[in-house]
Amino acid sequence: MLSAVEANILAAFFERVSKAEEVSDDVVIGLRRAFASGKLPKPEQLVQLIADNNGELLT
């Protein structure tokens, strides 16, 4: 379970990262889901998430 400050930081992070040109909406949605449970994701999951959701955008 994240503390209030940690949760605020995460919310501000999602807000800002969603505006970054390089990051697709799908990646942002995936990141939100990955952190939603309160349990932290593994780096491998995030690597996969980015790879899966940037494929179409990038090729």
Place this chain on the structure above:
Amino acid sequence: MIQIEEIHIQELRGIRDLRLKLGSKSFVICGPNGSGKSGVVDAIDFAFTGSISRLTGAGSGGLTLLKHGPHVHCRDDPGVARVAVTFSDTASGKTAVLRRNVRTAKQYTLEPDIAEVRAAVEKAQQHPELTLSRREIIKYIVAETGKRSQEVQALLKLDRLGEIRSILRTTQTKTSSAEKTAQEYVKTAEDALRRHLDLAELLTSEVASVINRQRRVLGLEPIDGLDHDTDLNQGFDVDLSERAFNKVSAVRDTTALMKALPDPVAFLTAVKNLNEALDFLEADPNILTTLQQHDFVTAGLALITDAQCPLCDLEWPDVENLRVHLTDKLARSENAAKLQVQIQEGARATIAESQSLRKLIGTVKSAASSNTSDGLDTCLESWSTELAALETQLGSVEGAIAQRPRLTSDPLGLPEAVSSGLADLLATLQAKPDQSVTASAKTFLTIAQERWNILRQARAECTKKAAAQAVARVVYETYCEVSNEVLATLYHAVEDEFSTYYQAINADDESAFKAQLEPSAGKLDLAVDFYGIGMFPPTAYHSEGHQDGMGVCLYLALIKQLLGTDFRFAVLDDVVMSVDSNHRRQFCNLLKTRFPEVQFIITTHDEIWAHQMQSSGLVTKAAQVRLHSWTVDDGPAYEEAGDFWDKIDSDLAKSDVPPAAARLRRNLESIMADLAAALHGQVAYRAEGNYELGELLSAVKGKHGKLLNLAAKAANSWNDEVVKACVEKLKIARSAAVLAEESEYWAINRAVHFNEWANFSKADFIPVLAAWKQFLALFSCENSSCESLIYVVSNNGNEEALRCKCGSFNLNLRIK
């Protein structure tokens, strides 16, 4: 948040049976060392968290709540070690009784068990930092910057920030590695195509020119240029039944492999870098253990769901403690982790170069299998398999260590037969009759298309990996940026609060004090002002007492940030033991004025400080307990707080003059200091703060007389007959009391300077006592429930009134 009304402790730590009524107000537990004060603190800690922090953490190895929580006589019966706390929930105003025993420490009962009070208990359970000792407070000040960052972040419940940062950084590192590998695949594919086309560089115009030369032979339309979708062999059917052989191309491939051997530069450079990293690892075997722990602990951290350690099944007091413990371990292996990254990078580069080499080997093997029969193809196949096995081993640090002998002796593992076999193959290829122009053009275009396909795929993959890396980098940097901004704001707020609190305690000499909290790369630097000379680490020039003061102030600033208006309860276990008497008085004022809604439970071995807490109004006379005469069999004896006059009377009832006299003297010293401060009485400044009773008494008497004269003048100016009469009455009382005090002061003087109490009889002492009672009564109001001393109210340096806390005593000092 909870506030304690009453606590009943049985058979816990050093306490056999103790019941304290705190009334949801600040409370003092006073007693000498070893009298059981910390037992009460442990009981409160236990009641709300199910654990005792002193039995966990650093230096508590081998101690457990189950074995060492109960009183030593009940160590085999943890069920009888129990605490019952009657508490109120400040949010709902509801009251309940919480009961917990050591045998079933994780469970508690509530009566009544209603949602609001259960939520309050759960909240208190999440905040074990509300119970803390000097040892815990001072760690915010004297800690190393990295450690301080952890402590502060743990207190602010920010320890998962580092974890999230680390996860995103690792994600970035992994995508970066993947991008580098993809770039190397592109380079390998480019080499293969360039070699086939016999070009130094793959410039579009030159590639098109070479391809069109062959296409013209076959009567095909030339290609206009070269893009991602261009087919080099468009217009003729490729025979897929057999592998295309082009003599010229096969000669070039074979020559390329021969040139690369026996020392392929890129591969051997990658191996050299890997070996350098492995040298460090070999030089210190502990690093490997730490590295293994690093992975193990990282895995454990990710698996935490409750207070049971996922690595060893040990039950922790709470999930946060467990998390902090594992995060601590990870931080200690940070250097090892950096080395791990170096090794992984070296291994990755070696694997990429090996794969590139194997691609070339594969190409030559095809030529060998159709053109020689001396087993070169089998030999190349087996060598390639060996290299593939090496690549697999290099996938982990342990595997790389296992391959160390090979990496330091013959990493390439080139079979002897290969060199001579390649020379034979080259001779065979060169001796072959040239292909017909048409066949040569067809096979040339077919192989060119094959290699172009591989290059296109490699480039597409590389573009994807580069984009993924860019995304991972932006994600990581954005998180760092946002968290740094939020933390900077948070730390600035803490900085301001901390400075304000410390200034309040040290208004006499550090009223311009300021502090700086600077987060940087997982560290938290703390610098404090030293008398306007500059900013220094807090331990550089400030005394231990000042550091104690800073510790408490920083703690209060942090906890205020964490809980805001929910900060309603804290247990301070002997936290300002090194702070001198004058600054402790200011500390009382700080707690009273800045945190009026907070119930502080404060332990101290210093009776004078306990008295200061009462005289400052931080606690009431009734909100105190004295613990003393602790024994193993009985625990502490205790007395509810009472007037020190009662205690002196009690001593005298036993004709025990020396303790009564000592008590009188110590309390007079303390009260006179409080009175001098309250009335703004002036004494000659002493840097060490040790004022003698005589000089304080003189200042108090003098200022009291002046204030009454001023009150009389003010009453005259306002023509207030009632106040004039009141002041006159006070002056008469003062004259009598001062006369009595001065008549008996000889006794005090002899006792203070010559320690002659032992020679006094009860009869000598009774008039002394009466005189002081009469004198001190001048400074209290007539309302017996008002326990404060009278004090001067000033505004911008102007003394405006002389009042007591309840307002019964209130003299105007302003003249019309």
